[in-house]
Amino acid sequence: MNDRDMIIILFDYYGELLSEGQKNYFIDYYFNNLSLAEIAENFNVSRNAVSKELKLSVDKLNNYEEKLKLYSRDRRLRRLVDQIEDGKLKEKIDKILDE
8 A cells, every 4th residue: 555545544534633724735635636736726825834734734644543543453453354254243343343
């Protein structure tokens, strides 16, 4: 998995912990594929400000994962669930994990 994909996954886990501005910049950059210049123009800020906020956002997401390990734990748990042979039990656990 490349760094970009990992950052997007971490955003799914921890994105709500970012400021509103950081979330907006992140979504525009990573999901809407806007350039730094386009984002800066849309929010009437400098390109440098957008770049700094995106870097800060990525650092925060990585820090949250380093401390909380929600993604890592989820991956380990899903690997264990994949080993369960009882189909009904596996289905029930998958449903809980997807909530």
